[in-house]
Amino acid sequence: MNLDFAQFIPSLPYILKGIGVTLQIVIMAGILGFAFGIILALFKIGSIRILGWIADAYTSVFRGTPLVLQLMIIYFGSPQLLGYQIDAYVAAVLAFGLNSAAYISEIIRAGILAVDKGQREAAMALGVPYKRMMWDIILPQALKNILPALMNEFITLTKESAIVTTIGVLDIMRRSYQVGAEKFSFFEPLLIAGMIYYVMVMTLTIIGKAMERRMRRSD
Template sequence: MRIGPIDVEFLLAIMPILLKGALMTIELTVLAIFFGTIIGLFVALMKISRFKLLTVFGGIYTWVIRGIPLLVQLFILYYGLAQYFDIQLSPKAAAVLGLSICGGAYIAEIFRAGIQSIDKGQMEAALSLGMSYTQAMRRVILPQAYRRLLPPMGNEFIALMKDTSLVSVITMVELMRSGILLNSTYIRSMEIYLTVGIIYLIMTTFFIYIINLIEKRLSISDAS
């Protein structure tokens, strides 16, 4: 059955392959946001540290990683390490590592901005009560900052999900790579890539809805 130029039977036949790729896209995104959040938090704490060396290191990290395109970073991790250091990462390992390192640089700036948005008097009060800097950050500052971090973190999650399409260049079989492989077999670019695009749109729309729902519930709890 055809709807205009679209062969519905063909799309139904390839849909399981694309959906499998979509699940891998979601897995890569979740892993990247998890490890990227850990990296980002540590780098953010470095950037606001009282120790100059840590501040400089955190600044260099975000400057370098944000200044080099993710695609280039993936090539370095997958091909460069193998060629010059005999470190052969699997496509999945290279994809997760590249997305996490890149995402971590942007998440670090989100954390830094969120932490610094909290009134400095909060830290001073915590320290005056005998807390260490680490205790004050963990018990006082971060619990107040996390609500302000949710909207930009949600945006970063969506951005990372779309950026997973770049890992197709290192033979990682996710949604985009699945579409490329199908097109190399059937040569039906419009149908395949349009379907890939629609699946990305559905996924991003779903997660945007979830993020907005969480934000609304947090705002209701704040009001009450």
């Protein structure tokens, strides 16, 4: 093996700048996915059947097709659909957010259904409106139960964000590939990228466990 990491030390700041790009995409997509996921989950458990069917169909499509395909359709298909090319960053946020919403909706739906039915019955007996009951009573309890699953989805989103390199976003992976192309040596910079992703995922894992412990103590 002929490895030379020393030659890539000057390029480390350039690669590390990709962390900010990756985190921006992940955070924005996570917020979009969580907000839309709550709406889809409420559609699925609601009494209006057509909304439930729409939510189920949406989930089926986004869970049944590759994320990279969805990303490419949104980015490369925008000129035909919208008449102009949307920004690669916007395409990445939309693709990851819409995809994540499908998974998060199932997580939230399961969390809501896991809440003791007595909570809902008590709220209804007290005359609490449905919206307020869901927002103030049911959802907070459901979120406590599904926090590990939500953190796992966020971690998965962080790792899968590497595919934005296919549409030219200068994230960690894209920058590492560019550095490798300049030096005609790809193994070292890609290994560096892998280490960065690993540290990010481990950091998120520690944060998630800390949040779980805190919420358990608050019970």
